[in-house]
Amino acid sequence: xxxxxxxxxxxxxxxxxxxxxxxxxxxxxxxxxxxxxxxxxxxxxxxxxxxxxxxxxxxxxxxxxxxxxxxxxxxxxxxxxxxxxxxxxxxxxxxxxxxxxxxxxxxxxxxxxxxxxxxxxxxxxxxxxxxxxxxxxxxxxxxxxxxxxxxxxxxxxxxxxxxxxxxxxxxxxxxxxxxxxxxxxxxxxxxxxxxxxxxxxxxxxxxxxxxxxxxxxxxxxxxxxxxxxxxxxxxxxxxxxxxxxxxxxxxxxxxxxxxx
Amino acid sequence: xxxxxxxxxxxxxxxxxxxxxxxxxxxxxxxxxxxxxxxxxxxxxxxxxxxxxxxxxxxxxxxxxxxxxxxxxxxxxxxxxxxxxxxxxxxxxxxxxxxxxxxxxxxxxxxxxxxxxxxxxxxxxxxxxxxxxxxxxxxxxxxxxxxxxxxxxxxxxxxxxxxxxxxxxxxxxxxxxxxxxxxxxxxxxxxxxxxxxxxxxxxxxxxxxxxxxxxxxxxxxxxxxxxxxxxxxxxxxxxxxxxxxxxxxxxxxxxxxxxxxxxxxxxxxxxxxxxxxxxxxxxxxxxxxxxxxxxxxxxxxxxxxxxxxxxxxxxxxxxxxxxxxxxxxxxxxxxxxxxxxxxxxxxxxxxxxxxxxxxxxxxxxxxxxxxxxxxxxxxxxxxxxxxxx
Numbered sequence: 248x249x250x251x252x253x254x255x256x257x258x259x260x261x262x263x264x265x266x267x268x269x270x271x272x273x274x275x276x277x278x279x280x281x282x283x284x285x286x287x288x289x290x291x292x293x294x295x296x297x298x299x300x301x302x303x304x305x306x307x308x309x310x311x312x313x314x315x316x317x318x319x320x321x322x323x324x325x326x327x328x329x330x331x332x333x334x335x336x337x338x339x340x341x342x343x344x345x346x347x348x349x350x351x352x353x354x355x356x357x358x359x360x361x362x363x364x365x366x367x368x369x370x371x372x373x374x375x376x377x378x379x380x381x382x383x384x385x386x387x388x389x390x391x392x393x394x395x396x397x398x399x400x401x402x403x404x405x406x407x408x409x410x411x412x413x414x415x416x417x418x419x420x421x422x423x424x425x426x427x428x429x430x431x432x433x434x435x436x437x438x439x440x441x442x443x444x445x446x447x448x449x450x451x452x453x454x455x456x457x458x459x460x461x462x463x464x465x466x467x468x469x470x471x472x473x474x475x476x477x478x479x480x481x482x483x484x485x486x487x488x489x490x491x492x493x494x495x496x497x498x499x500x501x502x503x504x505x506x507x
Numbered sequence: 508x509x510x511x512x513x514x515x516x517x518x519x520x521x522x523x524x525x526x527x528x529x530x531x532x533x534x535x536x537x538x539x540x541x542x543x544x545x546x547x548x549x550x551x552x553x554x555x556x557x558x559x560x561x562x563x564x565x566x567x568x569x570x571x572x573x574x575x576x577x578x579x580x581x582x583x584x585x586x587x588x589x590x591x592x593x594x595x596x597x598x599x600x601x602x603x604x605x606x607x608x609x610x611x612x613x614x615x616x617x618x619x620x621x622x623x624x625x626x627x628x629x630x631x632x633x634x635x636x637x638x639x640x641x642x643x644x645x646x647x648x649x650x651x652x653x654x655x656x657x658x659x660x661x662x663x664x665x666x667x668x669x670x671x672x673x674x675x676x677x678x679x680x681x682x683x684x685x686x687x688x689x690x691x692x693x694x695x696x697x698x699x700x701x702x703x704x705x706x707x708x709x710x711x712x713x714x715x716x717x718x719x720x721x722x723x724x725x726x727x728x729x730x731x732x733x734x735x736x737x738x739x740x741x742x743x744x745x746x747x748x749x750x751x752x753x754x755x756x757x758x759x760x761x762x763x764x765x766x767x768x769x770x771x772x773x774x775x776x777x778x779x780x781x782x783x784x785x786x787x788x789x790x791x792x793x794x795x796x797x798x799x800x801x802x803x804x805x806x807x808x809x810x811x812x813x814x815x816x817x818x819x820x821x822x823x824x825x826x827x828x829x830x831x832x833x834x835x836x837x838x839x840x841x842x843x844x845x846x847x848x849x850x851x852x853x854x855x856x857x858x859x860x861x862x863x864x865x866x867x868x869x870x871x872x873x874x875x876x877x878x879x880x881x882x883x884x885x886x887x888x889x890x891x892x893x894x895x896x
Binding site for chain 1: 524532
């Protein structure tokens with residue numbers, strides 16, 4: 248049985264729409280929840296909310312800085328989930344965090360906390376296939392979709408297993424590197440999207456290094472959609488607020504709809 | 508009975524594993540295969556042995572400390588890893604990993620460093636073998652270990668500062684892993700301790716087992732009088748990530764010798780932490796109730812780390828080794844004591860192991876204690892000038 252996120256993304260994709268999932272660091276500034284609502288209103292199909300972690304090895308300088316600021320403001324997984332429970336954004340939500348946050352809370356408690364907060368899915372970038380088993384089993388039971396990352400370094404056989412284990416969507420890592428703003432879309436983004444699409448009918452979204460509406464449109468030549476993180480968080484760090492975030496995500500939406 | 512090998516998934520008991528971004532998983536799996544094949548290859552082992560002998564200066568001596576032993580009422584012996592080329596045990600590991608990197612066709616090394624000993628050793632191996640090398644070092648550590656920063660640059664390596672978080676070893680590891688995520692096709696991550704994702708904890712231990720092997724033989728030859736069985740009563744070593752400790756423990760595992768690791772009070776993961784996952788493996792970790800990693804605070808940049816190698820967590824949990832904690836003040840006293848009684852200036856890291864012997868000398872009275880003197884103190888003299896002023 249497919250979860251809320253996958254059902255929502257599939258149905259839009261099957262209607263020919265390209266998918267847009269912005270990433271917002273939870274706890275970054277007093278108005279981060281307004282930013283979540285604003286990007287939802289500006290056309291996001293789902294929103295990825297980062298629970299900041301002290302040692303984000305998959306993140307570049309922008310999300311590192313955002314995580315540090317959010318943690319310095321005493322953000323906890325609990326404070327983020329409590330806010331999400333109370334602030335309905337009207338679109339499916341996923342949290343992105345590192346495995347120790349989930350491990351420390353305990354798999355079941357973490358999964359149930361997400362469900363109670365109305366969060367559909369979890370993305371844990373340092374929990375690969377080799378280690379995901381115990382968490383994935385609990386997540387499946389509780390009804391939380393555990394999104395897997397597909398990287399350019401995976402063999403075809405491995406990619407197939409990653410896609411099989413993924414719930415919600417497949418997060419195709421667009422380049423060899425950590426999150427951040429890049430001047431151009433890497434060629435590897437199109438390749439990994441094409442390879443993943445060849446082995447799964449789950450929605451395939453490219454993330455990491457998708458920084459402009461034009462790059463998003465380019466990626467969607469192969470992918471079903473994109474995850475847009477650092478460029479949005481940069482705007483939050485620069486004080487863009489909900490209006491600035493909505494403006495940015497609106498421009499991505501327009502570019503994707505133009506190509507659909 | 509030697510130390511146990513990890514499971515195929517890289518677990519020592521409940522600890523270890525492969526918790527890295529998906530991008531790095533194939534590289535870790537490839538590294539494991541490459542190391543297994545190299546280790547089984549006589550030519551590789553011969554090349555490494557030659558380097559350890561003719562370049563690094565092995566075997567390192569075993570020194571019996573007469574004046575210190577008299578003063579403490581404990582027979583203290585030192586395994587002199589401080590006399591290796593580059594001044595610490597770190598060279599054992601990097602020569603092996605650099606040879607392996609070349610064998611794998613990699614052209615570039617990245618490494619993290621705390622005190623700079625692993626960074627200097629990696630820069631040395633890179634110079635020797637003609638590999639490009641980038642070393643990440645916390646901004647605070649670059650300041651307290653200026654001399655080693657200069658050494659690495661002199662050896663032709665680039666030193667990049669880690670400017671986020673605690674700006675020490677933990678953050679240098681984060682930066683090295685981020686580099687590796689982006690450069691994995693050309694680059695080998697030359698990790699400096701028995702930590703990180705599988706196969707590192709096992710591979711780095713294997714490369715340091717030479718310490719234990721030599722020490723066991725040297726003890727057998729030295730401790731051969733009446734009623735002696737050739738074994739020390741205790742082997743003690745400092746533990747940050749824990750590579751020098753696991754190296755010397757490996758020679759005495761399964762014997763009557765008691766294995767004691769010594770942690771700094773400001774970074775005592777095993778004594779004051781809880782199981783967690785960071786930097787690729789599950790192990791004891793200093794963290795808050797939400798799993799955020801705490802910042803360690805130790806006088807010693809090399810032990811200033813909130814985690815510990817997973818095998819130490821397994822040894823502690825199984826009761827096969829025990830782990831003590833000493834304070835910065837005790838370490839400074841031990842640093843001075845060894846200098847004055849034996850004419851050996853230790854690095855601040857192994858001074859932790861000595862500090863435990865000094866503190867618990869009454870409990871150890873009449874016993875024979877082998878301390879792994881994992882590095883020399885030249886790098887710490889500048890810091891000690893300030894501390895002793």
